[in-house]
Amino acid sequence: MQIGHDKSHFSQSSELTMDTTTLAQLGRELSRERTELVATLTTRLREDWDKHCEKLTISDLIKESQGVPPGAIRCLGERLEKVDAALCAMDLEIYGLCADCESEIPLDDLMEDAAEQRCPQCRASNYYHHDPATRRTTAGARKTV
Ligand SMILES: [Zn+2]
Numbered sequence: 770m771q772i773g774h775d776k777s778h779f780s781q782s783s784e785l786t787m788d789t790t791t792l793a794q795l796g797r798e799l800s801r802e803r804t805e806l807v808a809t810l811t812t813r814l815r816e817d818w819d820k821h822c823e824k825l826t827i828s829d830l831i832k833e834s835q836g837v838p839p840g841a842i843r844c845l846g847e848r849l850e851k852v853d854a855a856l857c858a859m860d861l862e863i864y865g866l867c868a869d870c871e872s873e874i875p876l877d878d879l880m881e882d883a884a885e886q887r888c889p890q891c892r893a894s895n896y897y898h899h900d901p902a903t904r905r906t907t908a909g910a911r912k913t914v
Pocket of ligand 1: 872
């Protein structure tokens with residue numbers, strides 16, 4: 770992977786080319802979002818679902834939120850999982866690298882969503898994979914442009 774960055778002082782194995790200021794800023798945003806999500810989920814789960822999660826850990830919260838019918842709480846849980854994974858990646862110094870192919874995620878994407886974990890290519894192919902394989906209606910509907 771040659772992108773032409775002249776960062777030879779980056780002698781660690783990390784391919785991260787993001788500057789530390791940006792990284793710290795994204796880390797702060799993610800931490801703040803995680804704190805908010807934990808607070809919201811704790812309250813919502815307790816009030817709407819009568820879960821006694823005063824002392825639930827983040828993974829407990831994620832698990833509980835996945836156990837309720839699809840809706841706002843589950844979305845919050847999924848977001849928490851993503852944000853937490855991104856913070857985890859920061860700890861491991863692999864933040865900013867695609868979880869699938871390990872290429873760099875464009876900084877613009879990370880600025881837009883600091884918890885983004887996949888490069889545009891993998892996001893696109895992931896989107897395809899989520900299509901139900903049974904609905905193969907495209908074969909007969911191919912258009913010639
Ligand atoms: Zn990728």
